[in-house]
Amino acid sequence: MGENLALLLGKSIDADKRHIGIYPVGQDAIAKVGFNGAIRHEFDIGSYLFREGIAVPEIYELIEAERVQRYCDKPINKNNWYIIMQKIKGRERGLLFGKDKKEADKQIKEEVEKVLGLGILPYDCFNGWNSIFRFDIRKLFLIDFAAWEKGCSAYELNHFRERLKANIKPSD
Numbered sequence: 001m002g003e004n005l006a007l008l009l010g011k012s013i014d015a016d017k018r019h020i021g022i023y024p025v026g027q028d029a030i031a032k033v034g035f036n037g038a039i040r041h042e043f044d045i046g047s048y049l050f051r052e053g054i055a056v057p058e059i060y061e062l063i064e065a066e067r068v069q070r071y072c073d074k075p076i077n078k079n080n081w082y083i084i085m086q087k088i089k090g091r092e093r094g095l096l097f098g099k100d101k102k103e104a105d106k107q108i109k110e111e112v113e114k115v116l117g118l119g120i121l122p123y124d125c126f127n128g129w130n131s132i133f134r135f136d137i138r139k140l141f142l143i144d145f146a147a148w149e150k151g152c153s154a155y156e157l158n159h160f161r162e163r164l165k166a167n168i169k170p171s172d
């Protein structure tokens with residue numbers, strides 16, 4: 001993406017385009033806002049997962065408020081940071097039914113298995129809003145890594161795995 005993402009985000013903020021906490025950034029990207037530590041954690045995990053070939057959006061940039069403010073008139077909180085990532089054009093898993101839901105449910109388990117293999121606990125991933133199914137390629141993408149944890153012990157990973165096998169939502 002060679003575009004100036006901070007500029008596109010600034011325009012989106014000025015135009016009040018925020019929806020469910022997310023700003024559209026041009027046609028193909030979105031921005032999620034947060035404070036430094038939390039959002040940096042999400043940026044690091046997402047970038048790592050993408051590099052490892054997990055089905056997550058491509059993570060483009062982490063931008064500080066000051067840089068976005070140059071391109072928008074609305075005052076924005078100086079402590080804000082924005083992750084810009086690929087927009088997944090599809091539907092949240094919790095809104096699927098029938099054949100689509102079945103496929104998405106199968107894929108989420110496979111993907112979570114890979115994530116566990118990387119020593120990461122994907123807390124919250126079974127929340128119906130935290131994955132999106134693309135109908136054009138019939139593929140589910142995991143989003144929202146805010147609560148995910150890196151470097152987990154084998155004990156914790158196995159616990160999560162066992163619950164998955166038993167068909168218990170690990171977050172329950």
Ligand SMILES: Nc1ncnc2c1ncn2[C@@H]1O[C@H](COP(=O)(O)OP(=O)(O)OP(=O)(O)O)[C@@H](O)[C@H]1O
Pocket residue numbers: 020021022030032057085086087088089092129130132143144145146
């Ligand atoms: N990359 C993306 N592409 C398309 N839609 C997205 C993307 N990221 C988030 N969304 C949409 O925005 C909603 C909220 O995003 P997300 O789940 O990351 O944040 P959150 O649950 O509000 O925040 P947090 O868990 O960090 O408090 C998602 O449920 C989804 O509908």
Ligand SMILES: [Mg+2]
Pocket residue numbers: 129130144
């Ligand atoms: Mg979420």
